[in-house]
Amino acid sequence: MDNIKVIVVDDHPMVIEGMKAMLNQIRSVQVCAFASNAYEALDKVNEHLPDLVITDINMPEISGVELASKLKKDFPQIKIIGMSTFNERSYILQMMQNGADGYLIKSASKEEIEEAIVSVMNGKIYLSVDTAMTTQERRDIKTQPVLTRREKEILQLIGDGLTNPQIAEKLFISLNTVDTHRKNLLLKLDANNTASLVRQAIYFNLLYI
Structure with a gap:
């Protein structure tokens, strides 16, 4: 896989320089832009239409989690890798639930x-080897269903x-549309009724309860 166009997003210049140095050593990668915040990142994405965005999670104003959600909505074909100094399960879950690969x-x-x-360019989920998670937690995240904003x-x-x-009344959409989304949710979460759908949603931390 050659000429993978990458944009890196981080508000720390030293991190940007470090990533630039390492990415320039990877023959298949073409670094087309850097951004220091989510607003700048969205402009760069519109300008360059990259294959991959590598973004810090903890950024001022708009976080990497929110950026991932926005990118997946507007550019579903772009792959996203979240990056952080933290290796807690909650950070990873937030990132993956909002579209990160x-x-x-x-x-x-x-x-x-x-x-x-x-890995991500080949359609796989990648989790850092240093991520502090059990084998089961890794398996859960890699099998976690990816939902659209409307499905969520x-x-x-x-x-x-x-x-x-x-x-339907609350969202101002047709009953048929709701029914279609519900069927898709049952399929994605491997559930056969509402009770099991809710159980699966809780298991994957997809509900605010």
Whole structure:
């Protein structure tokens, strides 16, 4: 896989310089831009249309989590790798639930960064080798369903106990549209009724309860 266009987003100049040095050593990667915040990142993405965005999670104003969500909504074809100094499960879950395809610790080596890029570009989920998670937790995240913004909205309303007609009225959409989304949710979460759908949603931390 050659000429993978990458944009790196981080508000720390030293991190940017470090990533630049390592990415320039990876033959298949073409670094097309750097950004220091989410607003700048969105401008750069519109300008360069990269294959991959590597973004810090903890940024001022708009976080990497929010940026990932926005990118997946507007540019679903772009792969996203979240990057952080933290290796807590909650950070990883937030990133993956909002569309990220991988997660790296900032101390990752050039070899691991290359492995992460190759993995996500091949449609796989990548989690840093330094991530403090059990084997089961890693397996759970790698099998976690990816939901659209509307599916997340409807799932939350189902979890709140609303019926299909109530959801349709609340979101100003047709009953048929709600029914279609509900069927997609059942399929994605491997559930056969509302009760099991809610259980699966809680298991994957997809509901605010």
